[in-house]
Each structure stands twice: as structure tokens, then as C-alpha cells.
Amino acid sequence: MIEQAPFKVGGYFEVECYDKKGDLKWSEVAKNLVPADGLDHILDVVLHGATQITTWYVVPFENDHSPATSDSYATPGFTECTAYDEANRVEYNEAAADGQSITNSANKASFTINATKTIYGAALVGGGTNPSVKGNATSGGVLLCEAQFTSSKSVEDDDTLEVTYTISAADDGA
Numbered sequence: 001m002i003e004q005a006p007f008k009v010g011g012y013f014e015v016e017c018y019d020k021k022g023d024l025k026w027s028e029v030a031k032n033l034v035p036a037d038g039l040d041h042i043l044d045v046v047l048h049g050a051t052q053i054t055t056w057y058v059v060p061f062e063n064d065h066s067p068a069t070s071d072s073y074a075t076p077g078f079t080e081c082t083a084y085d086e087a088n089r090v091e092y093n094e095a096a097a098d099g100q101s102i103t104n105s106a107n108k109a110s111f112t113i114n115a116t117k118t119i120y121g122a123a124l125v126g127g128g129t130n131p132s133v134k135g136n137a138t139s140g141g142v143l144l145c146e147a148q149f150t151s152s153k154s155v156e157d158d159d160t161l162e163v164t165y166t167i168s169a170a171d172d173g174a
Contacts, residue, residue: 009034009042011101011167013122013147015060020158030121030147032167033067038144041127053126053142057089058109058163060122066148073125073141080123082134083115084161089132092124092165103166111161119155121148122163 011032017025034042044050061078071077084090093107125131128141145167155161 006172008170008172009039009167011145011165014164014166015119015122015149015153016162017153017155018160018162025159026153028149028153030149032145032147032165033069034145035067035069035071035143037072037142041142041144053131055131056092056094056124056126056144057131058092058122058165059089059125060111060119060161060163061146062117062119064120064148064152065146067121067146071143071146073128073143074137074139076123076125076137076143076146078121078123078146080135080137081117081119083113083117085112085114089125089134089136090163091132094165100170101166101168103164105164105166109163109165111163113155113159113161114157116154116156119149119153119161121146122165123147124165 013030016027019025045052060081062081063079065078090109092104094102094104123146124144129138
């Protein structure tokens with residue numbers, strides 16, 4: 001039997017929180033987990049002709065959840081934070097792949113917070129019915145990845161979260 005050679009896919013979220021004066025309150029870099037939901041989607045789109053999701057959304061979450069491979073769009077394990085002024089989920093606007101990475105660093109996802117909350121991490125979701133709707137977790141969508149911060153982070157009304165997500169792919173070289 002031939003042993004599988006790993007194809008690695010993973011990334012990280014960089015989150016910065018600014019107060020209403022524009023001063024940096026805190027920043028966090030969190031490595032993500034790509035659950036089975038995300039891995040299956042990648043394989044199905046690239047090799048099986050499944051429908052591509054053309055718009056992805058960044059979602060902060062507000063409960064102490066450790067990402068798990070069994071998490072999915074319909075049952076993510078985290079509680080999405082919807083306490084921000086933007087009417088819909090914030091889109092992930094990425095540039096083309098370069099050096100086996102894709103990022104939105106030139107167009108960060110920006111959230112204007114409208115309540116006092118504790119943020120524990122972030123995720124990237126897309127597809128399904130009405131994927132732009134805050135808090136929507138209907139079936140048919142995909143949880144591409146999720147990351148938990150090293151510690152909880154406080155936000156309050158008029159804070160701004162700036163979120164960058166970078167995902168990379170690599171062969172293990174075997």
C-alpha cells in the first residue's frame with residue numbers, strides 16, 4: 001500500500017482592534033484549522049468539478065470554542081458575533097494567488113463594533129442560502145477555516161476590527 005503524501009493547506013488570521021480615536025487597542029495572530037468541511041470543498045472544486053464559491057465572508061466569533069475537524073457551516077461550534085454596524089457579513093476580498101498563498105492584506109475585512117463583546121476568534125465561510133446574512137448557518141454552506149485566539153479579546157462600541165486572512169498550500173516534498 002502506498003502511503004499518502006501530505007498536501008498541506010492552512011493559514012492564519014491577523015486581527016487588529018482600534019478604538020474610536022484610531023489607536024491600536026490589541027492585535028492577534030491566530031493559526032487556523034481547516035476542518036473536513038473545508039478540505040472536502042477544496043478537493044471537490046479542484047478535482048471533482050463541484051461549484052466554486054465565489055464570495056467568502058469573514059466572521060468573528062464570541063464564545064470560547066476550540067476549532068475541531070468535525071466543525072461545519074451548519075454546526076460550527078462557535079457563536080458568530082453579529083454586533084457590528086455593517087448590514088451584512090463582511091466579504092473576504094482576496095488578491096490572486098502568489099507564491100502558493102492568497103491573502104486579503106490589501107483589502108482587510110473591517111467591522112465597526114456596536115456593543116461590548118468578547119471576541120475569541122475568526123472564521124471564513126461561504127455558500128449556502130443567503131451566505132451574506134449575519135449569523136446564518138443554514139445547510140449547504142462551507143466552513144473553510146477557523147482560528148481561536150490565544151486569549152479572549154474585548155471590544156466595545158465604535159471599536160474597529162481589521163481582519164486579514166492568509167491561506168497557503170504546500171506539498172510536503174516527499
